[in-house]
Amino acid sequence: MTSDALLSVENLHAWYGESKALHGMNFTVRPGELVTLIGRNGAGKSTTLRSIMGIVGKRTGSIRFDGQELIGKRTYQIARAGIAYCPEERAIFSSLNVSENLTLPPVLKPGGIADSDLLAQFPNLQRRLKSPGTKLSGGEQQMLAIARILRTGARFLLLDEPSEGLAPVVVKEIGEQILRLKAQGFTILLVEQNLQFARRVADRHVVVENGVVVDTLDAETLRTDMDRVKHYLGV
């Protein structure tokens, strides 16, 4: 595929135990881009992120990132290659307080955001540093889940449905944070069900259906050709 891609996924198949979830995905993400994976529930969007991260039973095909092949690598090696992952269910640790949650991911390479800058960027967390992680509101937990992966030095972020289950005003806030990360030079692959949200932040949209990529839309198309989008998403 294009040589200027930061991430290129080719013919990716993935399994959970016996059941197959991805049937040959193909797409690329260029440096500095913000790409969303959109599609119906169960189409394989989250599985794609988990496959990139190596958190599935089995995967075949090719995932090239920054010149390295990720298939065959273990999850921690993939993280050290420069990818950070924020799961859908946020995975804030209940036995750790906010401060411990925030500083748990180790600094793996230069390029991460320093802790003091993180707190400046996410001021809500500053006041709650000593409370247990799971005592935060849903929106705060989402902020924390995103904030903590920014310190590792990874410049490529996988965000799984950061807007899910949050009030509109909080979604707006998250959107602003994500745009800010893009402005700071992070490359982002975002899974999103919320089309409004996706439309506001992304450069490009990859449409996933039944474990394969069926279309790629640029931001302009998503804005203008709503019928085509509705056709895919069944809304």
Next chain:
Amino acid sequence: MFDHISIQLLAGQLLIGLINGSFYAMLSLGLAIIFGLIHVVNFAHGAQYMLGAFVALLLLNVLGIPYWGALFIAPVIVGAFGLLMERTILRPLRGLDPLYSLLATFASVLIIEGLMRLEFGSSGLPYRSPMPGGINLGFMFLPWYRGWVVVFSLAVCLGTWLLIEKTKLGAYLRAANERPEIVESFGINVPRMMSLTYAFGVGLAGLGGVLAAPIYQVSPSMGSNLMIVIFAVVVIGGMGSILGAILTGYLIGIVEGLTKVFYPEGSNLAIFVIMILALILRPNGLFSAPEKSR
């Protein structure tokens, strides 16, 4: 009836209870740490404790290394043995029903104990106390070594607890306990952390064995019966609860000691009666952590 019970007897049994409790606490602590992170019920814990005692004995008799050296060397050797066990028999079973790893460690007990009996026979071997003598406290005689065991094991339990609750390393452990794959996605080599955690828990068992060597007879079966008591302690305290394991360990030791004073026939049974009562009254464990999705 209290007229018949002298203060010496009471104090003496309380001390024995405290000593036993020290071993219960150290061993169930290791078991809880191992179970918490890698979901293995380490049936070999008692056998590894026994190995600790034998390594101390061999260090002394063969290499002439005294107790104080063994206290550091033996846990490392036993921990290394644990690492080997983890690599060869536990890692292949990771991800399967934890029943298999329980049975694998059980089978390894048959092998380890059998080999030890073959080499050393089944009778107990003595290990000279490194701190002979003691002090008369007026109401009782306290052997120095027993006092040392109580203080040292308390320090080990407290130290381990602080390590897990207050340090960065402990934070990794607690987090990996909840969501290992997420911790790994942060770039931490979780599989290696799991191996080392197992080795650490096994090393604690080995340390317990070294401590026990001068008190109990060193024999291949010294860990077997203890193992079942430790299981009961962990069930009472709540699986995977570190603090629960420590507190229950001491509690059970002391209750057992008191039972010996007031109802000697029942001392073997006391633990199990407490376990059954605890199961009926506190089905989730005395000190269990809040319910977690599994």
Next chain:
Amino acid sequence: MTRYALFALFAVLAVLAPFQIYPILLMTILCFVVFASSFNLLLGYAGLLCFGHAMFFGTAAYLSGWMLKHTALSIELCFILAALAMAALGWLVGLISARRGGIQFAMITLAISQFVYFLLLRAPFTGGEDGLQRIPRSALFGVFDVSSNVALYFVVLVFSVLAIALFYRIVHSPFGEVLRAIRDNEDRVESLGFQPERFKILALTLSAGLAGLAGAMKAAVFQIATLHDLSFHVSGTIIFMTLLGGLGTMTGPMVGAALIVLLNDELAQFGEWALIIQGTVFLAVILFFRKGVVGEIKARFWKPAKS
């Protein structure tokens, strides 16, 4: 058709066997076949690892031994009463332990079995460390003399066949279906309005009864009942038999029981090595042949397995 032929063949072999093979060995195999099946009912079908299953076996051996020795009850009544008593004990154990699943169930049942062990050690009628010795083989129905090995063999054979038939009925009943469903997905069964706990308790009751029958027969066969029958080594052996034969297959644990009894018979001469070899084989089975003998055969030759 082949099925009936197999049954007929088995029946002929079972009748002829004691005249060719040492009947005590055959009866030992039968006792452990019943014992292993009772364990299989729990682990293979309900997914419950009872790590103290020997408590039912050993306690029943004491009970039946004591009744044979000190009462005028006929031998079949002694077996049945011991089995019923163990079913009651199983029910009690279930009440205490069934709420905790999986690995905790294993630890709790192990601890309870140790409790029973100490109780019996102290009990006045068990003979302490020596156990009950010289247990007589009382007459069948109070009439027929079964004190010879061959005669007793046929009693044990009939009881074993009945026990296996009961086991078969349980597994293939709606109750058995629910048990398997609990094993595979307890939450779903609960969401369908069943109470998994009740089914587990009943399974433990039935299984304990069968294990009790096995222990009761064992006491008559060897004419001795000791604390060893209750020890966790016996509990471990029964787990080993079940796994070696094939967990959750009808016949696997029976095959496993026969294999281990024969193996132990061979290994007895090696003294200390016996346990080491047993442990090594056990470990190999867990690591490399988790399906067990029958499970592996089925997987290779009966590809489209019905179930």
